[in-house]
Amino acid sequence: MNKIPLLQAFKKDTWVKPFLKQYKKALVLALILGFLTFFSAGALMFNSGYLISRAASLPENILMIYVPIVFTRGFGISRPVFRYIERLVSHNWVLKMTSKLRLKLYTTLEKDAIFFKRNYRMGDILGLLAEDINHIQNLYLRTIFPTVIAWILYAFLIIGLGFYSWWFALVMALMLFSIVFVLPLWSVLVNGARQEQEKQLKNALYTDLTDNVLGVSDWIFSQRGQEYVQLHETSERHLLGVQEKLRRFNRRRNFLLQAIFGVIVVLLILWTSQRFVGNHGGEANWIAAFVLSVFPLVDAFAVLPDAAQETNIYKDSLERLNDLPEKEEVQTVENVQEPLTIDVNNVTFQYEKGTRNVLDHLSLTIPQGEKVAILGRSGSGKSTLASLIRGDLVPNEGQLTLGGVATYQLGDGISEYIGVIQQEPYLFHTTILNNLRIGNEKASVDEVWHVLERVGLKELVDKLPAGLDTMVDEAGLRFSGGERHRMALARILLKDTPIVLLDEPTVGLDPITEQALIDTFFGELNNKTVIWITHHLQGIEKMARVIFIEDGQLEMSGSPAELAKTNIRYQKLKAIDDGRIN
Known part of the structure; x- marks a missing residue:
């Protein structure tokens, strides 16, 4: 029974x-x-x-x-x-x-x-x-x-x-x-x-x-x-x-x-x-x-x-x-104050009650304009932290704020402040122009050509028979992985958000394409806050600070130069990533 x-x-x-x-x-x-x-x-x-x-x-x-x-x-x-x-x-x-x-x-x-x-x-x-x-x-x-x-x-x-x-x-x-x-x-x-x-x-x-x-x-x-x-x-x-x-x-x-x-x-x-x-x-x-x-x-x-x-x-x-969890009504606010500092204050998060803490009393501050790399093994909590920063999740304890406002309270307005480039950027089955204007519907054709030039795609698009009016296959399969990521960067540049979150965007790319893409990202995002979720250290020298999360807690933090001199764990990670240790 x-x-x-x-x-x-x-x-x-x-x-x-x-x-x-x-x-x-x-x-x-x-x-x-x-x-x-x-x-x-x-x-x-x-x-x-x-x-x-x-x-x-x-x-x-x-x-x-x-x-x-x-x-x-x-x-x-x-x-x-x-x-x-x-x-x-x-x-x-x-x-x-x-x-x-x-x-x-x-x-x-x-x-x-x-x-x-x-x-x-x-x-x-x-x-x-x-x-x-x-x-x-x-x-x-x-x-x-x-x-x-x-x-x-x-x-x-x-x-x-x-x-x-x-x-x-x-x-x-x-x-x-x-x-x-x-x-x-x-x-x-x-x-x-x-x-x-x-x-x-x-x-x-x-x-x-x-x-x-x-x-x-x-x-x-x-x-x-x-x-x-x-x-x-x-x-x-x-x-x-x-x-x-x-x-x-x-x-x-x-x-x-x-x-x-x-x-x-x-x-x-x-x-x-x-x-x-x-x-x-x-x-x-x-x-x-x-x-x-x-x-x-x-x-x-x-x-x-x-x-x-x-x-x-x-x-x-x-x-x-x-x-099923009840949908919580969240009162959205818009009074975000500059500087756009991201403050993670004693944040604890678990996906289901009674399970382990994915993040465990984590605290850190990311000032406006800083470039931070967040490293960690799979399941360490770095992707969960990225989701909390975007406001997609709500902390169980503590606060995560942007300009003094909890990120989840910004609702859809978070897209005005934070742009995201994920592992597999999605391109819709419409024209290249429409795909890029998702970031800014009012962008002129000249502005679109300008950002394409900045991300290194102007020559490619210009050679296509229909140019900006070329139809993109579903999921953008006619473009390579690196080209899709450059398209996603072009959207971000048209949107001109002050903060950009890179969620392991170079996964699956060959080393040459990966390094070229990293150079393009950080060359064009020089004046913005950049939060880079990554699993290895190629291009890490372009970051002002490196953070390593282990079991939901902050294990190490410092500039790449400082960690290379003083932190044995970072030295081993760098040696493995460079191929000097098998």
């Missing part, structure tokens, strides 16, 4: 419950229309049964036939009309809710858009966007609406029968109780546990299959290929066994449900035969009316066990949505 049932998940829910109040009128209307649909269906069969019996018993008055005919036609028309309107109202209600859910999901994930790959697996994102929202939609259309409508019908039928016979109403209440409450609960308890087991087996099977396929050469070289096949077949048999138990239980439960309805029909025949008696028809005409009215109600009650059983699927989706 699941650890947290759907009702418990609903108690902690902050995603779906707010919309129940927001659209409560439409929700109530959908439920009423659903009840009227089944009421019309039952009433149609009730009138039809009475009409057939009455017509066969030589009625004393034509009105005894004509009035039931009118009612039969009326209920025959009202049933599809109510059904159609109910579908419109319920689906409109659900689509409104899921539309708001998708918007909330987008705004929740959008604040971490840059870190999708770091914080979420792509399958999780697709699952949230497609599967989980659809599950919430089905939760109402296939579970909540049918269940509540069945409860209303249940109460209506028992009260109605009570006017004729309280003891028979009590018998029917017990019979229908087994369908409305006992069978659904039984399905949740028994098949819920099997569904959870099925899900775990599928996940384990997928993981094992993926790992073993990727490492299939190891199985072959160790001559254990047959053993792998046997392990996989054993896991599959276990899964198929659980699925067969699910199907077998469903077949037995459905048979039991139909059997209960059969008993209800027999009891109705016996009760009406005793309750309605008379000569040459008379009150006996009501026997067929009561018995036939049961059959349309089968559709209302038969879906309840399956509807209840599916709540195990919906529970997981509801929990995943509620596990």
Whole structure:
């Protein structure tokens, strides 16, 4: 059985419950229309049964036939009309809710858009966007609406029968109780546990299959290929066994449900035969009316066990949505004061509560105009520091400010102060001119040619048949890595931001291209604050200060010349980077 049932998940829910109040009128209307649909269906069969019996018993008055005919036609028309309107109202209600859910999901994930790959697996994102929202939609259309409508019908039928016979109403209440409450609960308890087991087996099977396929050469070289096949077949048999138990239980439960309805029909025949008696028809005409009215109600009650059983699927989706971090409303400010000093004051940051500190009480100051290189091994915290400087993340403790203002409070306005060149600059599928003007939409053509000359691309672009109007392939694949980085630098120069953050822009480039690009960067960014995130020391002599971060803390800091003379660790790093130590 699941650890947290759907009702418990609903108690902690902050995603779906707010919309129940927001659209409560439409929700109530959908439920009423659903009840009227089944009421019309039952009433149609009730009138039809009475009409057939009455017509066969030589009625004393034509009105005894004509009035039931009118009612039969009326209920025959009202049933599809109510059904159609109910579908419109319920689906409109659900689509409104899921539309708001998708918007909330987008705004929740959008604040971490840059870190999708770091914080979420792509399958999780697709699952949230497609599967989980659809599950919430089905939760109402296939579970909540049918269940509540069945409860209303249940109460209506028992009260109605009570006017004729309280003891028979009590018998029917017990019979229908087994369908409305006992069978659904039984399905949740028994098949819920099997569904959870099925899900775990599928996940384990997928993981094992993926790992073993990727490492299939190891199985072959160790001559254990047959053993792998046997392990996989054993896991599959276990899964198929659980699925067969699910199907077998469903077949037995459905048979039991139909059997209960059969008993209800027999009891109705016996009760009406005793309750309605008379000569040459008379009150006996009501026997067929009561018995036939049961059959349309089968559709209302038969879906309840399956509807209840599916709540195990919906529970997981509801929990995943509620596990997402709430979008924090940040009040943006614009009063940044010069000098544009970046002050990191006792900053601690962790991605998830309870995990290790990626940055641990880190403090440093970067004055305006200084050129700083930040070094560190993978996972040391240097990229996280860059994200905090850009305002994409918020420190758990301490403050990180630009000109006295916390960077995350600048919002989109941070782009006016900090430009970023990443490892793989992205060029869009549009013209070169449009790609460059992303930095400054008002830039003139002359200004664009000027920055292209500064970054060393003017001659290349000038030789293209369409010049600045040349279309760039998606992701800029027609340009080399160095050329794409120069394009990104041209954007920065057009934007003219006072601070430039270089996030390992030379990764993957050959040494000659790398050195030429470094010379261009620091030649053109001479009068700006430059923060260079890097993993090795080529071109490091162009920096005023070098900072080394280890396990989220500042391990060493100083100018390249000072560290080369006094710091043994820096000396070793430089020797390795220069190829003097293997």
